[in-house]
Structures are given as C-alpha cells and as structure tokens.
Amino acid sequence: MMTVSLIVFLIVALITLGSALMVVIARNLVHSALWLVLTLFGVAILFGLLQAGFLAVVQVVIYIGAISILIIFAIMLTRRIASDTGPRFNENWGWALGISLMMFAALVWVIVSWPGFHVQAQPLDARFEPVVELGKALVSPNGYVLPFELASVLLLAALIGAIVIAWERKPEGR
Amino acid sequence: MQTQDWLFVGIFIVLAPLFPLIALLIPRLIAPRKPNPIKLETYECGMETVGPAWVQFKVQYYIFALIFLVFDIEMVFLYPWAVSLNLLPFYAVVEGIIFVAILVAGLLYAWRNGALKWA
Amino acid sequence: MTDPINLIAEWLRGLLAGWGLSSGLVIFIMTLLGVVVTAAFVLLMDVFLVWVERKVVARFQDRLGPNRLGPFGLIQPLADVIKLLIKEDITPIGADRVVYNIAPILALATVLVLWSVIPLSPTVLGADINVGVLFIVAAGAIGTLGIIMAGWASNNKYALIGAFRMVAEIVAYEVPMVIALMVPVILARSMSIGEIVQRQTIWYIVLAPVAALVFLITAIAELGRAPFDLSEAESEIVAGFHIEYTGMKFGMFYAGELLHALTMGALFASFFLGGWRGPFAEQVPILGVFYLFLKAFFIYWVIMWVKYSLPRIRIDHLMEFSWKFLTPLILAVVMITALLDKLLGEPGTLIYTLGMLVANLIVVWITLTLLRTYFRLERKRVGEERPVAAPDLTPAARIERTS
Amino acid sequence: MIPLSYYLIFAAGLFSIGLFGVLARKNAIAILIGIELMLNAVNVNLVAFWRYRTPGMIAGQVFTVIVLAVAAAEVAVGLALFISIYRRRDTIAADQIDLMKW
Numbered sequence: 001m002m003t004v005s006l007i008v009f010l011i012v013a014l015i016t017l018g019s020a021l022m023v024v025i026a027r028n029l030v031h032s033a034l035w036l037v038l039t040l041f042g043v044a045i046l047f048g049l050l051q052a053g054f055l056a057v058v059q060v061v062i063y064i065g066a067i068s069i070l071i072i073f074a075i076m077l078t079r080r081i082a083s084d085t086g087p088r089f090n091e092n093w094g095w096a097l098g099i100s101l102m103m104f105a106a107l108v109w110v111i112v113s114w115p116g117f118h119v120q121a122q123p124l125d126a127r128f129e130p131v132v133e134l135g136k137a138l139v140s141p142n143g144y145v146l147p148f149e150l151a152s153v154l155l156l157a158a159l160i161g162a163i164v165i166a167w168e169r170k171p172e173g174r
Numbered sequence: 175m176q177t178q179d180w181l182f183v184g185i186f187i188v189l190a191p192l193f194p195l196i197a198l199l200i201p202r203l204i205a206p207r208k209p210n211p212i213k214l215e216t217y218e219c220g221m222e223t224v225g226p227a228w229v230q231f232k233v234q235y236y237i238f239a240l241i242f243l244v245f246d247i248e249m250v251f252l253y254p255w256a257v258s259l260n261l262l263p264f265y266a267v268v269e270g271i272i273f274v275a276i277l278v279a280g281l282l283y284a285w286r287n288g289a290l291k292w293a
Numbered sequence: 294m295t296d297p298i299n300l301i302a303e304w305l306r307g308l309l310a311g312w313g314l315s316s317g318l319v320i321f322i323m324t325l326l327g328v329v330v331t332a333a334f335v336l337l338m339d340v341f342l343v344w345v346e347r348k349v350v351a352r353f354q355d356r357l358g359p360n361r362l363g364p365f366g367l368i369q370p371l372a373d374v375i376k377l378l379i380k381e382d383i384t385p386i387g388a389d390r391v392v393y394n395i396a397p398i399l400a401l402a403t404v405l406v407l408w409s410v411i412p413l414s415p416t417v418l419g420a421d422i423n424v425g426v427l428f429i430v431a432a433g434a435i436g437t438l439g440i441i442m443a444g445w446a447s448n449n450k451y452a453l454i455g456a457f458r459m460v461a462e463i464v465a466y467e468v469p470m471v472i473a474l475m476v477p478v479i480l481a482r483s484m485s486i487g488e489i490v491q492r493q494t495i496w497y498i499v500l501a502p503v504a505a506l507v508f509l510i511t512a513i514a515e516l517g518r519a520p521f522d523l524s525e526a527e528s529e530i531v532a533g534f535h536i537e538y539t540g541m542k543f544g545m546f547y548a549g550e551l552l553h554a555l556t557m558g559a560l561f562a563s564f565f566l567g568g569w570r571g572p573f574a575e576q577v578p579i580l581g582v583f584y585l586f587l588k589a590f591f592i593y594w595v596i597m598w599v600k601y602s603l604p605r606i607r608i609d610h611l612m613e614f615s616w617k618f619l620t621p622l623i624l625a626v627v628m629i630t631a632l633l634d635k636l637l638g639e640p641g642t643l644i645y646t647l648g649m650l651v652a653n654l655i656v657v658w659i660t661l662t663l664l665r666t667y668f669r670l671e672r673k674r675v676g677e678e679r680p681v682a683a684p685d686l687t688p689a690a691r692i693e694r695t696s
Numbered sequence: 697m698i699p700l701s702y703y704l705i706f707a708a709g710l711f712s713i714g715l716f717g718v719l720a721r722k723n724a725i726a727i728l729i730g731i732e733l734m735l736n737a738v739n740v741n742l743v744a745f746w747r748y749r750t751p752g753m754i755a756g757q758v759f760t761v762i763v764l765a766v767a768a769a770e771v772a773v774g775l776a777l778f779i780s781i782y783r784r785r786d787t788i789a790a791d792q793i794d795l796m797k798w
Binding site for chain 2: 058074076135139140145151152153168
C-alpha cells in the first residue's frame, strides 16, 4: 500500500513537471494553455494524495474550470501575437535559465539540509472533517473572518477593475 | 472508508477515458480510409473555405468568463460555510450574507455599466 | 437474498482472499471490478438511450420512430453503432491532430465519471466522497474544456464560434447551478451525495422548489439542448463545435450528450427527489437502483419534453436570463434558506418543512410580481409614440418644390 | 508513505519552471501563465506542510484557499490589462510595451 502511493506520486509528479516544462517552451500559446491544464490537474491529484480532497476538487473547479478558460479566451481575443511566428523567448533567456536553475539548486539545498527532511505523515484523525473545519475557521471571529470578508472585497475590486480596463463602454448604455 | 471511496473515484477517473478510447480505436481497424484533398477541406456549407478559422471575438466573452470566475471563487468560500452552518452561531449567517452582498455589488456594477448586455 | 449485488461481492471477496491474495490487493481488485461493472452498466444504458430518445421524439412529433429492427425497434441502436463504427474517419486539413482526437474522449469520459459519485442504492458499492457536489462541478469544468479543444482543433470557423458560444453559455449557467446546489447542501449539512440522499426523509423538492427549478433550467442549459442549443444553431453555425467530426468521434459527442442528460436526471433525482428512496428500498436495496433510474428517466423525459416543445432562445436573451434573473434569484434563495435553517431549528419537524415551503412560495410570488411590473413598464415603453425618422415630404413632392 | 521532502522538491521544481517562464517568455500571457505555475508550487508547499506538520489545524488549507482567490484576482486584472493594451498597441510582447521607459 505504501509503495503504491509512492509509485503514483512519482508518476504524477513526473508528468506534472514535464507538462509544466511544455507550458513554458510550447511555441503555440493555446498549446501552452492546454499543457497548463494538465499541470494543474496533476497538482490536483497531488492534493488528493495529501488527503486534501476539498482542495483537489477546488483546484480543478477554479483553475481548470475558470482560470484556464479565462486564459484561453484572452488568447483568442489577442490572436495576432499568439500565432506561431517569431521567437517565443526574449534575448535574455539564457540568463533566465541560469537564474531558474540556481533557484532550483538553492531550494533543493535548503530542503536537503533541513532536519525535517524525512518527516513521515501522521495518519489523519478520523473525526477530522476538513471541510467543516474550514467552514468554521472562515467565519469564527478568532479564526479567519477578516480574510474571508477581505477576499470578497478583493474579488469585487478585481471584478470592477477588470471591467473598467477591458470593457469599452458603448455610448447607448445599459 | 474515505480512502476506499477515493480509490474508487481514482480508478474511475483512470478507466473512464479508456472506454471511449477503445471505441475510437475500433474504426481504425475496420473503417475505410480513402482521403482526398476535397474531402479533407474544412466544411463551410459546400463553399470554398475563406480566410483563417481564427476569427475575431468580442470582449464580451472575456467579461462573462470574468464574472464567472469571481462567482466560482465565491463558491469555494461559501460551500464550507454551507456545510458547517448548523454548527455555527447566528452571526455566521450574517457574515455569509455580507460576503454575498459585496459580490452582488460587483454584479450590479457590471449590470449598470452594460457589461452584461450581449450586443 | 434481498441484496444480490453485495452477495456476489462478498462471495468474490471470500474467493479472492481464499487464493491467498493480500487484503490490499483484494480491495483493489474489488474496487476495480466495481468500477468496470458500473461503467459498463452506464454505457449499456447509453446505447439504450439512443432508442429512447428517437422513440420519444417520434411520439412528440406524431411519428412512429424506429420500429423495424426487433420488437419496438429495440435493436435499432445496435445498427446505429455499427454504422458509426464502419464510417470513414476524416481529420480536416489544418486540424491539430492530438487535441482533435482527445476532445471526443473527454466529452464522454467526463460524463461517465459523474456516475462514480451517484449513490445507486443504500448498499451498492460506489464512492461516497465528502465533496461529492463539488466533484460534479469539477467534472463539468473538464467537459467544458473538451468543448473548447474540439472547437479550436477543428480549424473551422463555425466550430470555433460554436465552441465559444457554448462555453459562454455553460459559464453563464454554471453560476446559478452551483449556487442552487448549495441549498441541498445547507439542508443536508453535508456535501456528500450519499448523505444528501440519506437525509431526505422529505424530498427536498418540497423544501426547496425554487432551487430545484433553477437546477433543472441550468441543467438543460449546461447540456446545450433546446431551447438553449446555441452551440448548434443549425441556421447560424451549422452544427457547432463538433461540425468536423465524423463517424465514431461524432458518436462520442452524441453519446456524451445523451448520457449527460440522463446523468442530470439522476443528479436531480438524488438532490431533490430522494435518489434511491422509495417504499422498501432500505430492506431490498436492489429496488433502490430501480427507483433511482425511474426518477432519472422521468426527469430525462421532462428534459426531452422541453427540448421538443420550445423554440431556440436568442443568445442575448439567454445570457441576460442567467445573469440578470437566475443568479440574483438563486442567491436570494440561498441566503433565505440559510437564515431560515438557523431560525427554524432541526430539520424534519413540521414547522421546518412548512417554513421552508412558505418562504419559497413567497419568493416565487415576489419574483412574479416584479416580473409583471417590469413587463408592464416595458410594454408601456414600447407602446409609446416614438419620433420617427421620416421625411416630412415625399421625394416626389420635394423635387416638385425645389424645381 | 511519501516523505515530505518529495513534495517540497516537486514544488521547488515547479516554482523554478514557472520562474523561467516569467523571465524568458516574450508574450505577456505566457508570463502570466508562468506566475500561475509559481503560485501552484506555493500551494503544493502549503498543503504538504499542513498534512505533515500540523494535520490537526486548518490554517494551511485556509491559506491555500486565500492564495487561490488572490491568484484568480491577479489573472482577471492581468488579462484585462493585456486585452486593453492589445487593443491600443496591437501587441502584447512584453519587450515592446515600453512606453514607460522614457
């Protein structure tokens, strides 16, 4: 049972990283977005493996169902530059590659030298209901009620802002 | 019990694409295959295809997807709220109503600005 | 004896354990078998649906429908399948081959996956995950993506426009649908569909008729069936996003649509009509499956009834109906339900039931009054005399005057 | 079971790939996609730490949900900006949007 979950993890992680790489190097932007969907799905499966079922499902609903569709719509609206011509990288891509690799090496070094490296997961308490707990935490005054309401304000600001920016008002309103 | 349920769902997700895949592979073996350039043209009611398929879309599509995204996120916050509602005191309902009211203000803004009108 | 499915499952479990397999492996094999049996059953049902659809539409249109092959034309769908299988498969020029081929698979698979969380009977195996409701939404999200992929990869204007329209429609109706599903979640205090069915001693359609109606409307819109069939408005964009698909690939979209309709029926039954609940269902679990499918087919029939009776709605009306009517309405209903749930105490009591029902009726009445006022004003506005851009003289008279 | 470090290394990899996308891609939408990858890597870390270090508390999941909301808001406004820029300047290549340089 233990090795099975390890094998599943390795397969999913490799596919996810591979498709993340494809996201970055794909020439066609629509392909890039579709690879992004696969990456996000892989991350959702990892959430499932971490026994955060709610977050796994939410990841699919929000990222694949809404954000990637938004991205694809935006690509379609700005079609000319999404075509296959021209270089996809800017002239500094060598530097970028170096910085990213250094970043990765540094992160791995930090993780490896950290004493909690081989921590194993404790089994979850059977009575622990993440969704119920989440609901309680989001509205209780000594929990996260402020972030909860602020998220609403943030979304409102994003909605109004995006409409103001993207929407050309027609003269004959409403 | 929960783990076994997730196992069921996981196997289902892996197997579900296999059934249509098999159904699509059978025609490869038995269906005829005689392509010619006219047959492979994209279909445009019998006319010759004009221009690229990538026509210009209006920004309305983006606006609707945007409002959808905002309400989708709202749902992520409200579903846990709905599940644990009976365990919480009365103020939780009020907080939920405030949360929704703020978002409805956004919807009203879009409405007043004509962003909801498909024209 | 009353529960044959679990009897067989127990027997198999014993047999496998007898062969000396480890308990983990036995669980895995049993789950795998469960999945295969469920999926095969659903797919078989899908083939049967082709016959149902054709027969019922024929009856609505005063025809006979398939009646040649087998009794009542029951073997007709098999002939259809064979026809689809031996048709030539065409991939148009300029199509993105990989994406083009993945799209039909997604179309059917995402619908099939929904059946993993629908409780078929009190005991039949299946998954009862604690986020069932959201799982349905998630599967729908991936299905939407399949539509975009089909439209984009076909390299066809109509396909792309059809896909975009369809996605805009799904996106618009997903919002009220997701919010409507919040009502059963509040009533049942759980997101697992099994739990929601379990708690329905009184069907939720009594407690939440408005939410049920909104769910039905949005479900039809989500399916893209008439009167919401913008994506394949024949007179405008030929066939919509699957215009370039032939043979079995088209068959996948078709089968996906039919199965989706039945699935929506099963979901509606589970959320609002008590799922597998019915007389003696708890004593004889196999009856539960029967009740569930009875209810699911009833809703499926309602969906067909709507489809073959109503004309197509214009796209601007359709969008405004969702954003300006359904979404505010259902948000109000959810908030009222939450409020009343807190005020009325424990569910199951007479006061609770009556309170919910009366509240819903009041909401309906207020909505109707508002609509009536709005349309009265609108009629007045349209009926008013408006400035007409007509010349005060006819051209002939003008020439006469100038000359 | 899987040790915590596997998840952390996976997240580091995802983060670095996203970073490369942000730094190297020309198209503004591709840059935004790169940012999405980075945010996802952060989310993987948050959930992994929740599961392995504080499984009895809910804070990790709350933070993940908030990150989700912020990511959505960022994408919404970002893409709106690109659409607006595209309408005015007919390009969204990041190295050509340089009016602010002077």
